[in-house]
Amino acid sequence: VLSHLSSADSHSPEAVKYTKAQIDDFSLIVKALQAQMPSVRYFHLAGSAGMVKYPEARFNSARPGLMLYGANPFYPEKLAKLNLDPVMSLVSRICLIKTLPQGSRISYGGKTILKRTSRVGVVPAGYADGIPRSAPPGFEFLVKGKPAPLLGVVTMDLIMVDLTDIPEAKPGDEILLFGREGRSELRVEKLAQACHTISYEIFTRLGKRVKREYLCSE
Template sequence: MRPARALIDLNALRHNYRLAREISGTKALAVVKANAYGHGAVRCAQALAEDVNGFAVACIEEALELREAGIDQPILLLEGFFEAQELALIEQHQLWCVVHSMWQLEALERANISLPLTIWLKLDSGMHRVGLHPEEYAAAYQRLASCPNVNNIVLMSHFARADELSCTGVADQAAVFAQARKEINVEVSMGNSPAILGWPDLHSDWVRPGIMLYGASPFEQAHEMAAKLQPVMTLESKIISVRELPVGEPIGYGARFITERPTRVGVVAMGYADGYPRHAPTGTPVMIDGKMSRLIGRVSMDMLTVDLTDLPDAGLGSHVELWGKQVLASDVAAHAETIPYQLFCNLRRVPLLYLEG
């Protein structure tokens, strides 16, 4: 079988969740949307089930997948419902639901519900994506508080620039949130991964760790707390062919790399159809049999090429780590001018192998 695969370290996943709760000192929803950022939502949720305070997903389809797999912990729908008809399923499966628009609030008021719901009321404090305007927030809360279809309310917002540690955006958004809820005394949730790690003094009764669960730092620069994260996914494959080329020979599509010295080229069973970024340039790090090397030439659909010139013992069958515990996904992402979120979420075709140790 093709040797490309992704190893998922479930103990590292648990470590990262516990770290989020330790730093924040509060309850934490494990964000497992987008198939747990490519790591497999069901298996990751099952691994966290004994520790977790709850889960968060983007939509009801993702929540139902977890319920069907036996996950009975609270599950929050981060985008709420898209049609009022979904409220029947939300009630049936006792899902928690974000309300971020007035039409959702109005649909909730009109709904015929026997079991009242837990609602997370979202404020647009400056992200300007979804959320109620500050001037309508308190009134919306009062309507929910008096609605018989609601039995619990959590106030929430989302940071746009918490990954920029020198930015004033977090303080600015926190101030907007504080003003909008100044006379409302219920639980609040503000902390996403960068806020948990970079702004630990920010008050939040609930935090929502996402990318940090999977062991990747949300920051571009080194960070003391982010350094405690353990990578969960190791994307690996093997060398399937070796070429010996003289000076001046092109490699791969577009001849983007020309050998400048006699070069041993290793061909790896991994490409952009697996989710490895096509635009990763020559020089992107890879680990071959535990020794650092580099990508050379353009990434193809099913294969990529690496430099074996300074690794005389490497060859056919050599182990290649594309990212993981030795080659950080954030380093690969930086070379490819993207973010680790996208690397993980783009993963496809490769089988996931779950490890407990």
Template structure:
């Protein structure tokens, strides 16, 4: 038998979440379209699996890697494909043109490469403006040079303006996104507004909390996979469904007395006679090693908690109040019935990291 662990991927839930994201966007902007953000192997869910699930409903797909974009085209995807970090060298432009890709341009050097391409490569461009996140994007001081490049380069087939919000998931009563919207408006006043270029501003958090930012294209990411972008709202309350469920089984049960310890370092000390379940899942499977004892887990359909440190291939949980649970009982580490956001919060991280960390050795079953 194979080791009793698997990740179940619910493609119907993925479709539901995408359609919900687009529904939120079109309530405010009826013509808005939604990129399905499938970077990082579709947040660990499988690029081609996600594409197969969304291929007949998604307006477009957004990712980072040029090879993955080519793989989508070869898999039959005909919708627009957006490279979120654009291209990295001159040779990339021929591949982008051959496969009809849309490229983000976030620095002057990329604009200059567009002008140098021989023969000229006429590509749709997303012009990314740095409105305050200070990660990628053209600054206000660079805009005169940007305008000169655009005026002298025949290569952009179409231009869309974009930016990325740093605090859309924060308290709407504090800084939120207003300061970035103000900067974006100042940067685009006149020249860009006059051109009437489409805009793409909203990530998952903004789609849900700031519908006025929907505009022409939104970019849902974590919400596609059933994760909440907010610390103060759970995914189910937002209407999102879990796509990945990490499942395992109990390998063994230990009965320990008061004062006995569990796991490396003996960080758990029994305060009562304790039934310890040993689960076939560890940090080599993608479960966070830094998840402390007390992290929620479901065994035989009931909630309990982990005990002690996570090992490479195993972790321990408390079965003391679950007399019906024993060897071979089913376990849910996160997903259906236990939100990944809750597990991530207990581990001091975010569900994005849990999904992306799923190890190759974990079998995947499509539901």
């Protein structure tokens, strides 16, 4: 028997009150079923946020989802310092670098106008691969551990980034779109917040053409 806490990740008084009422109601159902239908063995109500914030909602089963990928269900709120390590990373490689003059317009609509002569890197990853089109210009991906701001809007297959302040960057270098690469880390929660969405959506929208590599640590 299962249900779901709709507002466990919120800390507002209204959400807390509603969540506790949900837990109380589910507890009554559990007691009734245990008395009348002892063959029903498993009861689960809590996902990642509920498991952390409401231990009484764990019953004898739970459904950790987001936390399995090392993402914080409370981000950007600071209630829970969960010390979660990201276990999923999205990485691409710079395929082209061009030096463009001040005043050049970048990407669809031409709304991003270069304020200086810039080294512009082209990266073969776009919204068809899972990078939200709502990612704002200026959002900082990482190249060699250094910020590489997004230039212009995300296209279907490509993004453009500013490599002016990373003179050592060259075609073939990796760019971290989220996750962890060596000592560099870019939290998926940060990308989700910038795109006005949640980490779940970032994870689940990764396209089929994104190559998967599964790494095991001993």
